[in-house]
Amino acid sequence: MNQHAFSGAEREAVYRAIAERRDMRHFSGGTVPDETLARLLAAAHAAPSVGLMQPWRFIRVLDPRLRTAIHAIVEAERVRTAEALGERSDDFMRLKVEGVLDCAELLVVALGDDRERHVFGRRTMPRMDLASAACAIQNLWLAARAEGLGMGWVSLFEPDELRSLLTMPDDADPVAVLCLGPVESFYDRPMLEEQGWATARPLSELLSVDGWA
Template sequence: MSEHAFSPEERAAVYRAIAERRDMRHFAGGEVAPELLARLLEAAHQAPSVGLMQPWRFIRITTRDLRERIGTLVEEERQRTAEALGERSSEFMRLKVEGIHECAELLVAALMDGRDAHVFGRRTLPEMDLASLACAIQNLWLAARAEGLGMGWVSLFEPQALAELLGMPAGARPAAILCLGPVHDFYPAPMLELEGWTQGRPLAELLYEDQWGRRP
């Protein structure tokens, strides 16, 4: 055991947060105390980023009108997605895909304007700015679970329409709508598994050694 390892209790808490994190769609209203929200956002801000570019920007939505308009954008994309799914359209429409109207806090996570100036780590993998933002979102997600709050990542929206709604400059773009707040219960398994939409695959099917497709 490394001398730098956490205590057994601390390690168990970290692994528990990872295992019990859920993409939540059902919220219980309520509030998130300002000091708690600040703590969660600081956790997000402590994420790693390629070249220390810190490409994330978080926009907190505080007005009911703006929340409703964001909800409308999501609903429009939900309808388009259902049409694209063909024979699974009706099944998809029965799924709850967001908690925008019920969650205590609504955030939009975006990539910054001018990120192309950060060549370090992006010359051959330009998507690393998005990967860095995803790390920040995961930090926020795990910290929220540890605090007993649910979070849901909503990706059903047309980015340009949301960018215009939020007055974002050219070059900046939204990547996620994040619903955050108290929940009545956490799902015992991913919601899409519980709803019969799909099943997660075991790690053994996704782990290779030395060459693509070669099992350990």
């Protein structure tokens, strides 16, 4: 028996959170208690980062005017994305791709303006700062699911516009708009599967041994 392993119930809870995590777009309003939000952000901040660079920066958006402006930025990019999709444009416009105006909490995640000084792990793999920030977002996502809260990662925005709106330094890079809050229910499957937009590929198609399959 592995003395470092969690108990059966604890392992089951971890795997359940992973399996039932969904990219949520439908929110039911409400609020996220301050103590819960603090736990979620602490979970995000506990993420691994290459060279302990901790490149993530979190901006909690409380001003309704800023939320409305962020929604406008996202909507403009949604239209541009639809135009770029060509024959799938109409199908895309029917999808709900964000919950910016409906969620209880809106967070923006950015890469900090001091990450260039971190050479450890970035000399040959310069995107490890982004990978580290993604780990923090995933931590927050899984913790939110365990708390019974939905979270959605919105990536449809023009970075320069969002950077300017939130007065970020020129060398800070916004990477995610996170919608967080109570939901009436979680999707049984990823929403894009339920809506017929895409089908998840099985692991067997993405796993090989000793070389590229």
